[in-house]
Amino acid sequence: MVLDLVIPTAIIGGIGLLSGLGLSIASKKFEVKVDERVGMVREVLPGANCGACGQTGCDAFAEAVVEGKCKSNACPVGGQEVADKIGEILGIKAEASVAKVARVMCSGTYESCKQKYEYKGIEDCAAASTLFGGPSACTYGCVGLGNCVRACPFNAIVLIDGLARVIESRCKACEMCVASCPKKIIRMIPKSNEYTVACSSLDKGAVVRKNCNVGCIGCGKCSKVCQYSAIEVQGTLAKINAEACVNCGECMKVCPTKAIKKYKCEL
Amino acid sequence: MLVKNFFKGGAKVPHFKNTAECETVKMEVPEKVRIPMLQHIGAPCEPCVKKGDTVRVGQIIGNSDKYISSPIHSSVSGTVTDVAPMLYAGGIYVTTVEIKTDGNQELYEGIKPPSFSNSNEFVSAIRESGLVGLGGAGFPAHVKLSPPSGKKIDTLIINAAECEPYITSDYREIIENSWNVISGINIIMEVLEIDNVLIGIEDNKPEAIKEMTRVAETDDKINVVKLKSRYPQGAEKMLIYATTGRKVPPGKLPADVGVIVMNVNSVSFISEYTKTGMPLIKKRITVDGPSVKRPANVEALIGTPISEVFNFCGGFGIVPKKILMGGPMMGIAQFTLDTPVLKHTNALLAFDETKAVLPKEQACIRCGRCVKACPMNLLPLQLNNNTIKENIEELNKYHVMDCIECGSCAYVCPAKINLVQSIRLGKAQVKQAAAKGGK
Numbered sequence: 001m002v003l004d005l006v007i008p009t010a011i012i013g014g015i016g017l018l019s020g021l022g023l024s025i026a027s028k029k030f031e032v033k034v035d036e037r038v039g040m041v042r043e044v045l046p047g048a049n050c051g052a053c054g055q056t057g058c059d060a061f062a063e064a065v066v067e068g069k070c071k072s073n074a075c076p077v078g079g080q081e082v083a084d085k086i087g088e089i090l091g092i093k094a095e096a097s098v099a100k101v102a103r104v105m106c107s108g109t110y111e112s113c114k115q116k117y118e119y120k121g122i123e124d125c126a127a128a129s130t131l132f133g134g135p136s137a138c139t140y141g142c143v144g145l146g147n148c149v150r151a152c153p154f155n156a157i158v159l160i161d162g163l164a165r166v167i168e169s170r171c172k173a174c175e176m177c178v179a180s181c182p183k184k185i186i187r188m189i190p191k192s193n194e195y196t197v198a199c200s201s202l203d204k205g206a207v208v209r210k211n212c213n214v215g216c217i218g219c220g221k222c223s224k225v226c227q228y229s230a231i232e233v234q235g236t237l238a239k240i241n242a243e244a245c246v247n248c249g250e251c252m253k254v255c256p257t258k259a260i261k262k263y264k265c266e267l
Numbered sequence: 268m269l270v271k272n273f274f275k276g277g278a279k280v281p282h283f284k285n286t287a288e289c290e291t292v293k294m295e296v297p298e299k300v301r302i303p304m305l306q307h308i309g310a311p312c313e314p315c316v317k318k319g320d321t322v323r324v325g326q327i328i329g330n331s332d333k334y335i336s337s338p339i340h341s342s343v344s345g346t347v348t349d350v351a352p353m354l355y356a357g358g359i360y361v362t363t364v365e366i367k368t369d370g371n372q373e374l375y376e377g378i379k380p381p382s383f384s385n386s387n388e389f390v391s392a393i394r395e396s397g398l399v400g401l402g403g404a405g406f407p408a409h410v411k412l413s414p415p416s417g418k419k420i421d422t423l424i425i426n427a428a429e430c431e432p433y434i435t436s437d438y439r440e441i442i443e444n445s446w447n448v449i450s451g452i453n454i455i456m457e458v459l460e461i462d463n464v465l466i467g468i469e470d471n472k473p474e475a476i477k478e479m480t481r482v483a484e485t486d487d488k489i490n491v492v493k494l495k496s497r498y499p500q501g502a503e504k505m506l507i508y509a510t511t512g513r514k515v516p517p518g519k520l521p522a523d524v525g526v527i528v529m530n531v532n533s534v535s536f537i538s539e540y541t542k543t544g545m546p547l548i549k550k551r552i553t554v555d556g557p558s559v560k561r562p563a564n565v566e567a568l569i570g571t572p573i574s575e576v577f578n579f580c581g582g583f584g585i586v587p588k589k590i591l592m593g594g595p596m597m598g599i600a601q602f603t604l605d606t607p608v609l610k611h612t613n614a615l616l617a618f619d620e621t622k623a624v625l626p627k628e629q630a631c632i633r634c635g636r637c638v639k640a641c642p643m644n645l646l647p648l649q650l651n652n653n654t655i656k657e658n659i660e661e662l663n664k665y666h667v668m669d670c671i672e673c674g675s676c677a678y679v680c681p682a683k684i685n686l687v688q689s690i691r692l693g694k695a696q697v698k699q700a701a702a703k704g705g706k
Contacts, residue, residue: 117602120625122685127692132602133358 037089038066044085046077050153052174066090073097077172099191100173102156102166103263106142106185107198109161113138113212119145126182134183136162137211140201142185151180168263194247197222197231197238199259204236209257216259222251274505276642277497278675280596282471283432286553291439291564294579296368300343300570302328303353305361306610307399308406309335314364320347323375325546328364337407338397341375342548342568343368356592356599363607366570380544386413389458396540397547397610402426402437402501402530403593405611408537411529412459414522423455424510425466427475427531428494428501431594434614436551437531439564441468441475444535445482451534452489454541459527464489465510466531471496498596499673503528505642517669547610554580558587558617567608573615574604589623591616596674629682637676637686643669647676647686654693659700667693 042062049057053074055064064070065086072092073083083097114137119128125143133139144162156170157177166177168191177186185200197216201208205217218236223229230244231251238260240251252260305311312329316322322341329339345368352360381392394409414420425448429437441448452464466483468476470493483489492510494500504515506528513524521528536547548569555562560581567576573592577583591598592612637647646665653661667690676686 117600122688122692124692126695127688129358130691130695131358131600132354132356139354139358139360 035066038062040089041065041086044078044082044089045075046082046172048077048153048172048174050077050172050174050176052076052172052176076100077174079173100188101168101171101191102173102175102177102186103189103196103198104142104148104164104166104186105196105198105200106140106163106183107214107259107261108136108138108141108212109163110144111161112214113141114210129182138201138203138208138215140183140185140203141199141212141215143183147180147182148177148186151176166263190242192247193240193242193245194262195240195245195249195252195260196263197240197259198261198263199237202235202237208236214258217257219256221254221256222260225250225254273495273497274500274508274642275644276640276675277499277505277673278640278678280430280432280498280678282496283555284435284438284471285433286435286555286562286564287438287472287474289435289439289562289564291443291551291566292579294565294567294571294576296343296370296372296568297571297575299348299365299367299572300568301353301363301365301572301605301607302339302342302570303355303361303363303607303609304329304339305355306339306405306569307337308404309333309337309410311361312336312339314350314362316341316347316350316364318347318350321345322347322366323373325378325548326375327546329362335407335410337399337409338395338546339364340397340546340548341366342570344371344373345369356601378544378546380541383458386458389454393537393540395546396536398533398536398540399547399610400530401532401536401550401611401613403431403597403611403613405609408529408533411527412455414527418522419525420459420461420522420527421525422463422465422511422527423452423459423461424506424526424528425452425464425531425534426501426503426506426528427466427468427472427479428506429472430469430496430498430500430502431596431598431614433555433616434553434594435564436553436613438472438475439551440532440535441472441478445478447535447538448479448531449482449486449489451536451538453486454537455527455529455534456488461527462488466491467494467500467506467510468492469494469496469500498675498678499642499671502642502671502673504671517666550608550610550612552576552608552612553614554616555614556587556591556616556618557622558583558585558619560584569610570607572604573601573606573608576608576615577604577617583617585619587617587623588620589618591618596678597672625685626683628684631682631684634681636679636681640675640679642673642675643671645670647690648684650693651684651686651689654689654696657696659697662693662697667697670694 045058047058053061055061072086075082079099080097115135116137117135119135123145125145125147128134128143134143142163146159148164149157154170154172156167157164199216201215208215208217216237218233220233222238223231223233228244230241232239310331310333312331314329316328323344326341327338328341345366348367349365353363355361383389383392390409390413398408399405427437466479479491494509507526515524551566554565563580590601649665650667670690674687
């Protein structure tokens, strides 16, 4: 009677003991060493898995940083704050990162820019661009079908009147929109820069005037008025040099077509 | 006459061959022509005239040293008024030569019938003629006619299927110039040493079949093949299968299965060219659609603005909403009537509002009709889904690049999903990813 209880208990217990032993040996023998700093770095990352750093996600980035394959300031979403924290964990001095923001270099809405045809195809900027460069009269400007809106992981881009606008408080500078735009008119600009030439047209001034009310016609007034020589007219398009600009706003005042804008979009 | 294989898939489209009995009418010389430097698949030409130059009919105004390219000739005599970029259908700017005509149509002195004794000389003469595939795609003919060494060509297929609705320009060529077609075929047969010629014509054109059979009767090397009417019968790969039973493997060319396919207009042009030496400067266009007052087959000079072509046909009866260059299945919608007639333009169609508006897209009901319709045996719904997700790996897995963009899937879709448009985008995504990876 007693044996009936003891034998199975002993067998089961024995099997348990053996497997436990096997497992503990295996865990020692096949141990994968994980740098504990990877976990710590992962903790401080934003966790959006956006891929802006060039890695497949935050986990991969944490590993890459610890292994030294990535710079500590490579996460544009986290910015300086995260870079500092990573530097602390790894015991290195964090490299300085400039806070950037995405800006749409076009201000052609349905009202300001003429439409050359009515587009009825699939809702995709790249698809529309293959037909005469898109429905808008200007072939350089925003198509307005929202590829960037769909690409943004932070809901920071909205479409209003056929023009994509970046809500700067939400923009984390992951650059996903830059890659998604078939017209390549979304650029990363330092957040401290308030003024932008919101036009990308390389057409001649007269053509720009014909197509759009708010396009840059390359008149050069802005570059003349700028005391810091921060504006250069390249071809028929003015360009603000972000480093030299001091945000005085003189250029915006003289621009005849109001193509230079103090960028602001909040909801 | 033989009835051969029948390719899988495709769509039964209405024929609307309203202009079949309209004899070709020659259009007068327009006041101004605009000739773009890219009217073919391949490298664009560099203009070799400048503003103020006088040009004559048949003079080369643009050429390229690239192999896959085709020279561009002036279709009129007059003065070059502008050489400037012009927006082209693909959304790119192409240098365009604008010529103000003097109305005299003086011939360029260099025009003389080409002389050739071997296939190499023949091919370079064809290049000089500026001939591109006149079926619609515009692939340079000299490239087609010079198969890679080591590949034996045994069959020449003449494409007269004309499966797109409305278009009758190939049909008119057969009815009006059947002897030219035969003599063009004979020239190619002789030069390239081909012993077997098959002329593929859809069975909705019995007159054309009768005419071609009549003129080809004496030659037992030339056979007319009656094809079932089904879109896209005129697509190269479908036509090769339907006439010879050979299948062109994915990513391969017709030459790989020993075949050359030429459009019936192209062979007819070759015959004309060897007689007169006049390069490709004019094109027969079917002008049709519910909005056009007098549908017709018009012979227009290349570079004529399409507005003049429509005016020539009596203008618009009903206000058009959509104007297509090419057939309704594969044609490209135009936004301006300033667009010039190109080498490979075969139709101009104008539709009123009722015909132009696309039905609303609905959710896929997974009926599989697009799969059945795809002549290339692809899965359009999978390609569509993966295009939306931008999943390049899956797009490649489902062979997106094999799509011939015939549009059968979108045509048969009961949910009216823009399948072919989406797949075209998918192809662009794959190409873009490949370009990025190659960098």
